[in-house]
Amino acid sequence: MTLLQKIKNIVRSRSIHVCYVDVGSCNGCDIEVLACLSPRYDIEQYGIVVHNNPREADILLIIGAFTPGWEDKLRMVWDRIPAPKAAVAIGNCPVSGCCFNRPGSLVDPPVSKHIPVAASVPGCPPRPTEILSAILSIAPTVFRDYEVNQ
Amino acid sequence: MTVYIYEQDLNPMKFSILTCPRQDRVVRLLAKEYGLSLQVMRKVMLGKLDMMLLENLPARYEAWRPENMEDDVLLSSIKPTLLSVAIPIIPEREMHRIMDNARQAVAGGLTPKDAAEKARKEIREVILA
Amino acid sequence: MNRRTVDVSIPLGPVHPCFKEPARIKCETRGEYVLSAEVELGYMKKGIERIMKGRPWQEVMFLAERVCGICSVIHNMVFIEAMESISAIEVPDRAAMLRVVANELDRMQSHLLANFSYCYTIEHETLAMYLLDQRETVMDMLERLTGARVTCAYIVPGGVRADILPDDMNFITSGLRELEKNISRYMRMFETAPLIGLRSRSIGNLTLEAASRAHAVGPTARASGINEDRRLFHPTYKRLCFQPVTRKEGDNYARIMVRFQEVMQSIGIIRQCLSGLPHGKVRGGGTCSAGAVRYSGEAPRGELTYEITTDDAGRVVEIAIQTPSIMNIEVCTHDLLTGAESIADVTSIFVSCDPCIACTER
Numbered sequence: 091m092t093l094l095q096k097i098k099n100i101v102r103s104r105s106i107h108v109c110y111v112d113v114g115s116c117n118g119c120d121i122e123v124l125a126c127l128s129p130r131y132d133i134e135q136y137g138i139v140v141h142n143n144p145r146e147a148d149i150l151l152i153i154g155a156f157t158p159g160w161e162d163k164l165r166m167v168w169d170r171i172p173a174p175k176a177a178v179a180i181g182n183c184p185v186s187g188c189c190f191n192r193p194g195s196l197v198d199p200p201v202s203k204h205i206p207v208a209a210s211v212p213g214c215p216p217r218p219t220e221i222l223s224a225i226l227s228i229a230p231t232v233f234r235d236y237e238v239n240q
Numbered sequence: 241m242t243v244y245i246y247e248q249d250l251n252p253m254k255f256s257i258l259t260c261p262r263q264d265r266v267v268r269l270l271a272k273e274y275g276l277s278l279q280v281m282r283k284v285m286l287g288k289l290d291m292m293l294l295e296n297l298p299a300r301y302e303a304w305r306p307e308n309m310e311d312d313v314l315l316s317s318i319k320p321t322l323l324s325v326a327i328p329i330i331p332e333r334e335m336h337r338i339m340d341n342a343r344q345a346v347a348g349g350l351t352p353k354d355a356a357e358k359a360r361k362e363i364r365e366v367i368l369a
Numbered sequence: 370m371n372r373r374t375v376d377v378s379i380p381l382g383p384v385h386p387c388f389k390e391p392a393r394i395k396c397e398t399r400g401e402y403v404l405s406a407e408v409e410l411g412y413m414k415k416g417i418e419r420i421m422k423g424r425p426w427q428e429v430m431f432l433a434e435r436v437c438g439i440c441s442v443i444h445n446m447v448f449i450e451a452m453e454s455i456s457a458i459e460v461p462d463r464a465a466m467l468r469v470v471a472n473e474l475d476r477m478q479s480h481l482l483a484n485f486s487y488c489y490t491i492e493h494e495t496l497a498m499y500l501l502d503q504r505e506t507v508m509d510m511l512e513r514l515t516g517a518r519v520t521c522a523y524i525v526p527g528g529v530r531a532d533i534l535p536d537d538m539n540f541i542t543s544g545l546r547e548l549e550k551n552i553s554r555y556m557r558m559f560e561t562a563p564l565i566g567l568r569s570r571s572i573g574n575l576t577l578e579a580a581s582r583a584h585a586v587g588p589t590a591r592a593s594g595i596n597e598d599r600r601l602f603h604p605t606y607k608r609l610c611f612q613p614v615t616r617k618e619g620d621n622y623a624r625i626m627v628r629f630q631e632v633m634q635s636i637g638i639i640r641q642c643l644s645g646l647p648h649g650k651v652r653g654g655g656t657c658s659a660g661a662v663r664y665s666g667e668a669p670r671g672e673l674t675y676e677i678t679t680d681d682a683g684r685v686v687e688i689a690i691q692t693p694s695i696m697n698i699e700v701c702t703h704d705l706l707t708g709a710e711s712i713a714d715v716t717s718i719f720v721s722c723d724p725c726i727a728c729t730e731r
């Protein structure tokens with residue numbers, strides 16, 4: 091491993107920028123992601139910064155059961171994110187559609203149909219600690235030695 | 241007209257809002273009130289109202305109160321503020337013009353009922369124009 | 370279409386740092402002045418009302434909670450109370466009081482979240498984080514009482530799911546004491562800070578007429594001097610001699626202050642409930658039957674209405690939900706954002722109305 095790669099690994103492990111998009115949820119998971127920001131869970135002590143700006147994000151948190159309005163837009167948001175990147179599905183909604191996935195509804199889950207999802211945190215909604223540990227555990231597997239693995 | 245970047249066709253979404261139970265009830269009421277067919281009324285609303293107004297249609301309809309209209313046959317049968325202020329599909333200017341015309345017609349000897357009928361016809365024309 | 374001079378048309382969103390949820394505001398501006406604004410929806414439309422149709426109440430109860438995750442308790446409460454009023458089910462006194470406790474805890478966390486978003490939007494991150502921290506305390510209490518943080522399905526026909534334990538009661542009372550101290554401090558901070566005042570006072574003025582024309586509800590309307598609160602008509606709140614909080618100013622500042630004051634008021638209501646908690650059962654039982662009703666309750670954001678028709682087996686035949694955010698966002702875009710002095714205020718005005726896109730679109 092080159093020195094450069096080592097430096098990159100160290101830097102990347104302490105600076106994870108997160109963007110979350112809500113593709114049609116009930117809001118329950120949204121506010122649990124927001125709760126991670128609170129001083130109690132203090133997401134920033136792990137070097138995770140929630141910016142909500144796709145262009146500087148490393149990890150995309152996807153919440154919700156994919157509504158028609160996102161048909162082309164989610165792909166756009168995903169393409170804006172510079173590599174290396176990973177998408178994490180938060181809650182049951184992006185995994186299965188939760189209780190919205192019934193005949194007659196407008197949603198179109200799972201989200202992995204539309205963009206590649208690296209990990210998912212089931213729960214309706216999952217606790218903030220679970221979200222936090224999911225981000226922390228997915229980050230090294232995606233970002234370590236990214237250039238070597240390419 | 242301004243052209244926005246990444247614009248998508250909003251009409252399917254607007255239509256699904258408009259066919260929600262509460263909205264549907266209001267649209268049917270209005271269509272009957274002004275003698276238009278349901279389809280035409282829906283089309284007009286899709287064209288003239290934005291999404292938020294469509295969502296808020298029933299609440300605005302309920303919040304609209306007939307202001308001292310009982311004693312005035314003309315007002316109570318044309319309901320001018322309903323279509324211009326509460327559910328803005330006719331510009332207020334046009335509505336004033338229609339009301340003035342109707343008042344003049346009454347002053348000119350027409351019965352209030354006939355004048356109201358004429359005003360409604362004008363409203364229909366303005367809506368469809 | 371009459372022509373207008375438009376300098377720039379600025380779309381904000383759907384993914385925007387200030388919004389919790391996706392909404393797209395399209396603003397047409399001349400210089401700094403906002404000529405017109407339009408909110409574009411359709412990012413959250415799940416069609417809940419459609420899937421609720423034809424399902425038994427046991428399922429609809431959980432769907433109703435998932436109309437909005439922030440104010441899930443009130444959706445649960447209004448739906449269940451509507452079912453109770455259809456089928457004439459009596460609620461034991463103790464359960465009625467516990468419902469109010471759960472509802473007020475929910476209101477507190479929702480208001481704190483709204484004020485957090487506002488402070489975050491005007492870039493006062495310190496106060497925002499203080500408030501978010503206090504919200505966690507409220508969430509703890511809610512969890513102790515109901516068993517879950519969000520979507521807790523605490524209220525069931527004929528009562529509540531579980532009784533409150535003496536331990537939890539002590540936890541809540543001591544938590545409230547702490548909360549009262551802190552919130553009054555943060556409220557004073559918000560009230561007196563000159564820079565917050567600059568960004569909040571006389572910005573986004575909502576007049577009484579505009580508010581009543583668009584049928585604005587909740588703190589948005591109460592900040593403009595409309596004395597309207599569905600809790601005034603609720604039997605349990607009537608027993609508690611509830612009086613709504615109103616202010617006259619109608620600007621961003623007033624809307625946030627109304628929420629702060631309501632948090633303080635909620636603390637009082639919960640104390641009153643817990644100290645006078647009657648003994649007895651918390652679940653009375655009953656059978657859901659056929660009927661139709663229109664039932665309203667006061668959500669944190671305002672009046673929430675359910676129109677339900679059921680059949681003999683307790684299945685929901687027809688349902689229509691009118692959530693408070695619909696009216697508030699509408700009045701916000703057409704009366705506040707249109708004509709806003711500066712494009713920089715658009716986000717803060719929008720957030721001060723506490724928009725909840727998930728309930729708006731259902």
Ligand code: SF4
Pocket residue numbers: 115116117118119120153154180181182183188189213214215216435438520
């Ligand atoms: S998983 Fe549950 S809480 Fe999360 S958005 Fe979906 S319905 Fe809401």
